Amino acid sequence: MRLFPWLRGVQSRLNRSQRSTATYQQVAQAIEKLEDRTVLSVAAFFIGNELSVLSDADDDITIREDASNIGFVEVLANGTALTTLPAIDATNVTSIVVQGGDGDNVIDLSGVNLTLFDNPGGTSVSVSGGDGDDSITGSLNLDDVLNGDDGNDTLLAQSGNDTVNGGDGADQVTGGAGDDNLTGGDGSDTMTGDAGDDTIDGGDGDDSIDGAIGDDNLLGDTGVDTINGGVGNDTIDGGTGGDTINGDDGDDSISGKAGDDVINGNDGNDTISGNAGFDTVRGNDGDDNINGGGSNDMLFGDDGNDRIVGAMGDDTMEGNDGNDLMFGGAGRDLMYDNSASGLSLNFLGDDTLKGQGGDDTLFGLGGADNLQGGMGDDLIDTRIVLISIGADITIPEGDTGTSLATFTVTLSQASSQTVFVTASTSDGTAIAGEDYNDTTEVLRFDPGETTQTFSVPIIGDTVVEGGTEIFFVNLTSPVNGILFDDIAQCDIVEEETGIGDLDVFLLFDDTGSFSGEGPTLTTAFPSIISQLQASFPGTRLGFGVGRFEDYGGTNRPFILNQPIIEDSTPMFDQAIDAALQRISPGRGGSFPESAIEGLFQVATGAGFDTDGDGLSDNTGVAGQFTTQTSVTTNPDVPVYSTFMPDLTGDPNGPILPPTVPVPSVTNGVGFRPGAQHLVLLATDAPFTIEPDGIDPYTGIGGVTVPAIEINTGAGLTSPGGRGATVQATIDALIAEDIQVVGLGAAPPGSPNATPLRQLRALATLTGAVNQTPNIVESNINMGLGDPDDIAPGEPLTYRITVGDPVALADAIVSGITSAATITPPPPPPPPPPPPPDAPQTL
Structure with a gap:
């Protein structure tokens, strides 16, 4: 550790200050007394309305309101309040400056907000992480300046119009609400603007940029970047490199710049320019304006009345649906009024095709088309093989x-x-x-x-x-x-019996009423994992853990403790054990509970705005340990796309990233494409649902269940009427090939008691049934042969016997085996092969 650099930093700041000589001398004397005996790694000073905090190591620094002195400021260093500061009235603070030292700092200013720091002249916030892999959380709603500096940093700006610079390293930068200015710097960065009209510059490296909500200005800069505009009318510049760009919703302006780019306009009336490089451009929905630029490009108008210009190069152009206007430009162009790729050939649209310069080939496959070859030896044909x-x-x-x-x-x-x-x-x-x-x-x-x-x-x-x-x-x-x-x-x-890849996600009740059954379940789950590993050697198995409580108060409708990870992942056992031991902050609720909302989030990862503030981020991004342990007054469910792992912060153990990276997952917990997806849903209560008026409910293969089988005892309220409905949840589960196996707390010998009745209906609707010719133990009454056991074709529902995790694990494993012996759905096909190097010839 370097000694005294923060002392020198304070002296330097005082030397540059214009404060009074008396003030300078007073502080300088205090510093002088510290110089020969101080080896502290964190120091804080309040001088001239500026609160300065400086670190010399890998420290945890928190600035927040003093809980024992409301309205005053408290600074924590590595979890301990600094006693060297005077009592500081937050309304007197005009500036907050935090300088991290060399090492991996955790700097948290989430407790800094406009309500506390109610200074008429405003309060500025400036944070620098210094060297190391830092984690910086900005103020709740002030306009912050956050600098990650060197290292692989994680920066979260929250609300406010913030300026964030990741610096060198592979950084994760999130702007939060507000009109933010984000810069990635050197390294392969992951950057998200969130709500607001943001400006994002990826800098050098292969960056991943998501504008999210708002009219954003996105620049990939140097590197092979992936850029998503999100919702809003975005301006996107790919910069140098072969980029992948998606405009998403809104009327976007997209420029690929240099490199072989893949560009999709998506929804809206987009303006797209491929510029230099061999580009592939799709307008998608809307009336798009597409310019290929230089080189040999592939340009597709797709839906809408599009204008397509090939410009330089030997281009392939397809208008597809709509009344399109196409200009080949220079080069030997191949032009179709509709589609010759088989993607959307429907012979619709009254199109105008102009070959212009070069020896062009023009096809009018349908509609009242106008084909003009222009200069060169052109081939014009309205009939094609x-x-x-x-x-x-x-x-x-x-x-x-x-x-x-x-x-x-x-x-x-x-x-x-x-x-x-x-x-x-x-x-x-x-x-x-x-x-x-x-x-x-x-x-x-x-x-x-x-x-x-x-x-x-x-x-x-x-x-x-x-x-x-x-x-x-x-x-x-x-x-x-x-x-x-x-x-x-x-x-x-395959005619032999066996099992394909299998993912099992444990989703269980975390309310007080389930506290008796919870330990039995969390003890049984590791046994379930080990039995499946022993039963199916060579099979790629994945597991994850989540919880649910209820809406409102400090309850969480859904909590993602650990997304799906393969059992071969390093630290797998530690991560699953930590997820099982993690205690949810709300711990409230009783009857009924939010199991339906939890299942909807598992299937969609959509997030849910519990408190009605228009956001889904009140409890932090999914997966951070603070989501699992901190109590807040706004328990929203964050969207799965915000998931970030936490390898060191949670005292229970690590939260690992999912085996399938977050951006490529369409569900909410990281289920792997091509694997069979099972959810073990455990509860002791009926459900809180949003009424949808549907009766009966329809499940996989058209099977129906009377609504009363699920709605009995249900609570019919959710915040703002926005909660998950039963049929929408069933549809989402089926869309992701998710089967729900029920685990219920009920008296022995009571197969129709709540919640076994409701769980049986969910298993039936999602196809979680016994698919073997054998009877499966239900654990309702111990021992095979009683009428409550699960016959072939019946739904997989089990009773949780408190204090007997062995019997529960054995019963569940037999059920999973019976569900998993059916052939899982094949994975989605890979994309069609790329077009041949040579153009198609006639």
């Missing part, structure tokens, strides 16, 4: 030898020319050489022929591999035709 591969196919794997999966490739009409196209296989979850033979063939259609076949050998075996596996057949390199439907899928159905 479309090449398609037939429907997806399913084939049994077999135990030995090979069998053939045969696809049919067709032309839309006979041609007077010979047509060629290349068919080739690519892996999905099936692997070439193990599950099928990698195959490539050039198919030839002689004049007059319209059909050819393409066959792929399937390799049989007796190995249990986890259900259906898939591969794809892609069509490329057409000659004398245009690709329409260029990809097909083959499902190889």
Whole structure:
């Protein structure tokens, strides 16, 4: 540790000050007394209405209201109040300056707010983290200046018009509400503007930028950046590098600048310029204005009446839906009034295509089109031969030898020319050489022929591999035709029994009424994990933990303790154990409770504004340990996209990042695509719901359940009438392939008691049923053979026996096994192969 640098810092500030000589001498004398005996790492001074706090190490610094002296300021260093400061009336403070030392500082100014620091002249806030991986939380609603400096820093500005600079390192910067100015600096930064009209500059490095809500100005600067405009009319500049840019909602202005960019305008009437580089631009919904710029670009208008300019280069342009106006510009352009890629070919729209300079090819596939070749030797055609591969196919794997999966490739009409196209296989979850033979063939259609076949050998075996596996057949390199439907899928159905990837999320009641059952459940869950690991060696298993209480007061409708992590993740056991031991702050509520809202958040990650202030951030970002332990008066549920891990701050243990990164997840807890998704829902009470007037409720496969099965004993209120409804929650669970297994606290031998009745209905609607030919123990009455056990096809619902975690774990594992032996849904197909290097020829 360096000695006395904060003393020198204070002396330097005094030397620059214009304060009175008497004041200077008074403080200087105090410093002089400290110089020869002080090795403190944190010091604080209040001089001329300025509160200064300086650190010389990896310190935790907090500035807040003194709970024992209301209206006065308290400074904590590493959890202990500094006694060297005088009593400071917050209304007398005009400036707060915090300087972190070398090391990993945690600086928290969330207790600083306009109500406390009610100074007529205002109060400025300036924080610098110094070297190290710092965590800085700005004031609640003042206009802060936050600097991360060197290191991988986490900066949260909150409300106010803030200026935040991440500095060097891979920083996480969040602006919060207000019109913020955010700079990432060097390093691969993650930056979020949140609400307000923000200005964000990613700086050097491969940055991830999200403008969120508001009319934002976003600059990727140098590096391969990912930029999302969010809601609002945004101005986006990708800067140098091959960027991925999404305008999202609003009328956006997007410039790719240098690099091979992928740009999506999304909703709204967007203005998009690819600029230099081989760009791929999609206008998406709205009346868009698209300019490819230099190089050979691919430009798609999509829905709306679009204006598309190819400019320089040999461009491929598709107008798609709407009455589009297209200009090829210089170069050998390929122009379609609609779509020749098979994405949205519907032959609609009265389009105008102008080839302009170069030897262009123009196709008018439908509508009252105006095609003008312009200068050069142009080909103009309103008739085209479309090449398609037939429907997806399913084939049994077999135990030995090979069998053939045969696809049919067709032309839309006979041609007077010979047509060629290349068919080739690519892996999905099936692997070439193990599950099928990698195959490539050039198919030839002689004049007059319209059909050819393409066959792929399937390799049989007796190995249990986890259900259906898939591969794809892609069509490329057409000659004398245009690709329409260029990809097909083959499902190889495994005939051996087994289990695919499995995710299990424990969502349990954290209210006082469940305090007796809670320890039994949290003791059983590690046993459930170890039994599944032993039962399914080689299977990729994932687990997570969450809680729910109720709406209002200090209760939390949903708490994410640990998102889904694979059991091979480093520190997996510590993270799950910490999540199970973590105690929620509200601990309130009794009957009924917010299980439906919790399930809706698990499925969507949408967040919920409990206190009606228009925000979903009152308890901090999801996953921070403060969300799990701090008591506030506004218990909102934060959206899943704000999740941040916490590896050291929680006294119970780490909160790890999910196995699947947050931006690519569509649910609220990190369920992995392609895995089977199970929620263990545990409670002792009926539900608080928002009435939707629907009866009966409809679940997976069209199964129905009378509304009374869920609504019995329900509380029919939620804040502002905005809470989750039952049918919307069921729909969201089904959309994410989530099955709900019920765990209820009820008297022995009472299968229809609350909440077993409600849990049974949820399991039925989400397809969590016994899918084996065997009876499964329900734990309602101990021992197989009683009428309350779970017969084949019946919903998986279990009774929690207080003090007997072993029986509970055994019953749940048998239920999970019965639910998981069914083949899980295949993962979504990978994107179609990129277009061939050479243009399609006719």
